[in-house]
Amino acid sequence: MKNVIEANINSYEDINWPNKNTKQNYSFIRSKNNNTVKIPVTIINGHLDGPTFSIMSGMHAGEYSGMIAAQKIISNISPSNLHGKLIIIPVISVEAFYQRSMQISPIDQKEVHFIQPGNPLGTYSELLIDTIFQIVKKSDYLIDMHSGELVQSLHPWVPVPLLGSNDMKDKAKLLARGYRVDFVEYREDLASIPPLCISLADEGIVNIWVEIGKNGIPTSSDVSRHYDGIISALKSVGCLAGKAEKPKQKIIKGRRYQINAKHSGFWHPDIREGQIVEKGQILGKITDFFGNLIEEYKAPEKSLVLYYWTSPAIDIERKPHGYDWHSGLISLLELNEIK
Incomplete structure (x- = not known):
């Protein structure tokens, strides 16, 4: 891989952050209990201080719109225009991506979105999710991009987990405000919120996930909705300059x-x-x-x-x-x- 640093990590503390005003691609590798995960990560360290914002996609291997939007973020955002740090994970489930395995891991047949981090000695997917958690756990904000899978026809909407303090809940709503979707769904019932989202909020990370795209077809319109929503969120929290878009939305519960x-x-x-x-x-x-x-x-x-x-x-x-x-x-x- 071109200009990629391979690094073995066990925790957040093992990450060597690039210098300010620098963009670097990594392949983070972690091995435990006969399982090994490799995760592509780009870190953009801005020229000035600011929040740490994580962006990830490809948790489900056939949800391509968010993956392409993540690649556009990597290409288009310059450290010279950024306040703070961006952590971008374009494809979480790499093995599933290569095998075109929909929704569940081909290694252990688990649904990674519903795994609680904290068990690196468990199965492959448990190691994967715990490693993702280690990479992003010092973030201030996180957006997880999803789409309709290869056989899933989905209407664009943004689920917003209302977790933590009132300030965190307000900031989560703010992250969703810039998306060109008909519906934003506020979720308070813990049973309806993926365990990873709950663990992120317990760490003080304001997080939402976004559902845009269907049937594994990354149309330019769906990729743009993901990308523009991320840009608006980055502007809303001060990572990028400029006024964030606030398109018309309906709040549903x-x-x-x-x-x-x-x-x-x-x-x-x-x-x-x-x-x-x-x-x-x-x-x-x-x-x-x-x-x-x-x-x-x-x-x-x-x-x-x-x-x-x-x-x-x-x-x-x-x-x-x-x-x-x-x-x-x-x-x-x-x-x-x-x-």
Whole structure:
């Protein structure tokens, strides 16, 4: 790899930060318990003091829009224009990326977004997430970019975990304010917030994640939404000069419904991402291979379709570590509140 420093690390303290007014690419390597992770990281140390801001993508290997946006951030932001430090991780799940493994790790079949950091002696994915945590744990802010996976049609929105002090909650809302999305979702129920987000907040790191893009297709529009949202967030917290964009958004809150198949078969969706469905409305059906109806699915309440699975293949028996990747159909958000 061109101009990349390979460095073995065990913790944040092992990172040799580049000098001020410097941009450096790294491959951070960590080995524990017969597992080895390699993580690409760019650190941009600005010419003046300021916050430490982490940006990451590629937690799920088929979510490409955020990865390309991260590459654009690396290319376009100069240390001479930056106040503080940027830590950019363009692809978290490198092995899954190379193997085109959707959503779950091909090494241990775990869903990395729902792993709590703190167990480097565990499985490959547990080492990976703990290493990510070590790299970013002294950050002031963090944005984690996601998209719809290769068979996931997703409507752009920004989930905002409201964690920590009131000041942290206000800053999390500020990070989301610059995204060109229809909906921003405030989340307070811990069960609806990934463990990594909770651990970051416990360290005092204001963090959000962003969902833009669908079906593993990195359109220029989706990449720009990710990129422009990051730039607005950096301006909002003083890392970059200039006025942050504040596009029109709606704030939504409500109960989440994950509609999962009860039978294996052939999935026929009858909805689209971003659609508002009424209580009792037909969402789709499962048939056998001959088209005979097995089960029909209806909306439990008036809800927004956040995303749905576009692949017809449904296998309820395949649930790696209990995850419903092969039986998931639709994710809905009950529309209790829109402002």
